[in-house]
Amino acid sequence: MASLGGFLGVNLLMFMRFFFPRALFEPKTTFTVGYPSDFAYGVDTRFQQNARIWVVRNSEGLFAIYARCTHLGCTPDWKAAENKFKCPCHGSGYTNEGVNFEGPAPRPMDRALINLNPSGQVVIDTSRLFVQDPFRGVNQFGDEGAILRGA
Amino acid sequence: MADEQKEQPGQQSPKESDGLLDRIKEEVEPLKGKLRQDLKGLQQPQKTQLYKSIFRVKHEETPRSRALGILSNVFLHLHPARINRDAVRYNYTWGMGGITFYLFVVLTFTGALLMFYYHPTKVQAFRDILYMEHDVPFGKLLRNMHRWAAHLMIITVWLHMFRVYLTGSYKKPREFNWCVGVILLVMTMLLSFTGYLLPDDQLGFWAVTVGTNMARASPMLGHEGPLGPEMGMTPFNDVRFALLGGSIVDSNALLRAYIWHCVAIPIIASAFMIVHFWRVRKDGGISGPSPMVLEKEVRWDRLDESTVKGRG
Numbered sequence: 001m002a003s004l005g006g007f008l009g010v011n012l013l014m015f016m017r018f019f020f021p022r023a024l025f026e027p028k029t030t031f032t033v034g035y036p037s038d039f040a041y042g043v044d045t046r047f048q049q050n051a052r053i054w055v056v057r058n059s060e061g062l063f064a065i066y067a068r069c070t071h072l073g074c075t076p077d078w079k080a081a082e083n084k085f086k087c088p089c090h091g092s093g094y095t096n097e098g099v100n101f102e103g104p105a106p107r108p109m110d111r112a113l114i115n116l117n118p119s120g121q122v123v124i125d126t127s128r129l130f131v132q133d134p135f136r137g138v139n140q141f142g143d144e145g146a147i148l149r150g151a
Numbered sequence: 152m153a154d155e156q157k158e159q160p161g162q163q164s165p166k167e168s169d170g171l172l173d174r175i176k177e178e179v180e181p182l183k184g185k186l187r188q189d190l191k192g193l194q195q196p197q198k199t200q201l202y203k204s205i206f207r208v209k210h211e212e213t214p215r216s217r218a219l220g221i222l223s224n225v226f227l228h229l230h231p232a233r234i235n236r237d238a239v240r241y242n243y244t245w246g247m248g249g250i251t252f253y254l255f256v257v258l259t260f261t262g263a264l265l266m267f268y269y270h271p272t273k274v275q276a277f278r279d280i281l282y283m284e285h286d287v288p289f290g291k292l293l294r295n296m297h298r299w300a301a302h303l304m305i306i307t308v309w310l311h312m313f314r315v316y317l318t319g320s321y322k323k324p325r326e327f328n329w330c331v332g333v334i335l336l337v338m339t340m341l342l343s344f345t346g347y348l349l350p351d352d353q354l355g356f357w358a359v360t361v362g363t364n365m366a367r368a369s370p371m372l373g374h375e376g377p378l379g380p381e382m383g384m385t386p387f388n389d390v391r392f393a394l395l396g397g398s399i400v401d402s403n404a405l406l407r408a409y410i411w412h413c414v415a416i417p418i419i420a421s422a423f424m425i426v427h428f429w430r431v432r433k434d435g436g437i438s439g440p441s442p443m444v445l446e447k448e449v450r451w452d453r454l455d456e457s458t459v460k461g462r463g
Contacts, residue, residue: 019393026397073364074357089357 021077027051029127036062036122036151043096045078053112053124054078058097061149063141064112064124065098071105085109107133113145122148177194229428231436238437243318247311252424254304258342259417261297269349271409273402276351301343308339320438328430338420345412351405360400360406366391426437 031051039062044055052075053064060065063084074089084101092103099108113128130140140146192199197206207223209216221227237243268287269279283290312332315321321329348359366389367375373391376383386398396403431437 010342016393019396020388024387024397024401026401072361073367074360089361 009106030123030125032117032121032123033064034122036116036148039122041127043078043080048075048078051124051126053126054098055122055124056097061124061147062114062151063147064114064126066110066112066126066129068109069105070100070107070109071103107131108141111141111146114148115145115149116148122151125131169304231432234436244314244437245310247307247314250309251304251307252428254300254307255424257300258297258304261293261300262413264293265297266413271349271406273351273405276349276405280350280352299345304339305343308336312336315438318438325430325434325438328427328434331427331430333428335420335423338423342412342416342420345408345416346458348400348405348408349412356400359404363391363394363400363404366394 004142023063027050033047033051033053039055039057041057044057047053047055052067054067055062055064068115069076069087069089069092071087071090071092074087075092076085076087076092078093079086083096085098087093087103089137090104092100094100094105094109097108098111100106110129113130115125115127117123121128128145128148130143130146132139132141156412192201196202206220218233221230265283268283268290270276280294283294287293315329315332344359344362347362348355367373369376369379369390371378371382372384372389373379374386374389376384379389386392392398394400394404394407396407
């Protein structure tokens with residue numbers, strides 16, 4: 001009985017493990033977007049389609065917003081005329097710095113790791129995200145790598 | 152046929168052919184008997200061995216024989232031999248369970264036909280939809296039948312549950328069947344959800360993005376849910392990953408949705424449906440008001456006083 005149970009149990013574990021492959025073929029999460037001088041003040045949407053980020057420059061510096069609504073994960077649209085991001089799924093609205101101000105989104109959109117490589121180009125990594133969540137009292141937007149100051 | 156073959160070779164001598172004629176007569180004699188039997192069978196088909204091998208019960212005009220005729224036939228036995236007269240009142244059940252099952256049959260049939268033209272890959276899926284709509288004869292009709300039957304099935308399964316609740320049909324002895332019904336409701340919703348992604352259009356893509364993002368917040372099993380990170384959950388090993396086959400809604404997610412939609416969930420749902428229908432019968436048929444018996448139908452001679460009192 002125990003051996004039968006063990007056999008079936010191991011089979012179940014194998015069955016479940018089957019659904020988690022060892023290798024994946026997903027888009028690269030690290031990429032270069034050009035030199036800091038390529039980016040003027042405001043929102044740059046050139047990399048939304050391929051890399052799911054917006055590169056934004058404000059008075060503090062250059063940072064990359066990960067283009068994923070913090071409500072349920074759709075990609076918001078940049079509405080230049082209204083100077084805001086608007087999510088088409090449930091209507092969350094964000095300022096031009098990705099901070100939520102309307103709709104169901106619970107927190108600002110995450111920011112991706114941003115750095116300069118040795119040749120001076122901007123490198124962005126969306127596998128490392130910086131979170132600001134007022135409900136949990138977390139704010140990583142000032143952390144090392146969340147923003148390129150003075151670049 | 153047999154005698155024709157024997158006459159064909161023409162090189163036999165006349166003497167032998169006399170013997171041949173006799174032999175033919177001998178062989179034809181039993182065939183005549185068989186022919187007579189066949190004619191008799193045509194006049195009374197119910198008496199033939201062929202008929203009896205298919206319908207295994209004599210059709211006599213007795214209640215027992217009629218009941219046996221239904222019970223011993225795989226298709227007829229799906230319905231009870233006798234039912235409570237109140238159970239045929241359509242306004243008691245609205246026929247919602249039956250209509251739900253009918254829609255499931257329609258969906259299985261139209262779905263199987265749609266599979267002839269659909270490839271569950273990122274390159275082809277949406278093109279196949281357009282191809283089906285514009286170039287496949289009756290493809291648009293078929294796709295719309297599948298779509299509308301799916302919408303209707305969701306509606307009727309909820310109305311069925313609503314009816315069962317309002318008539319108190321979840322109560323003893325039907326508690327178990329209520330639970331089976333809840334599982335079937337969930338299966339119906341999952342069929343609807345997994346079918347959503349298959350056209351691979353904007354609507355389905357974002358609907359599944361939203362739907363699977365909810366799985367991020369699953370307690371312990373999602374990487375953004377309570378105790379999720381403590382359990383070692385990341386975007387690459389949590390329950391959302393298992394649904395999508397990746398960390399994003401991509402080709403693996405389409406393929407997984409397809410397999411769940413077309414193979415796994417229909418089989419699981421069918422198994423539960425078998426149990427569900429079987430239990431409806433075993434629990435005393437479609438639930439209704441307590442059975443009504445007309446006074447003229449009561450067999451007073453078979454009842455003693457205490458039984459009559461007990462019945463109120």
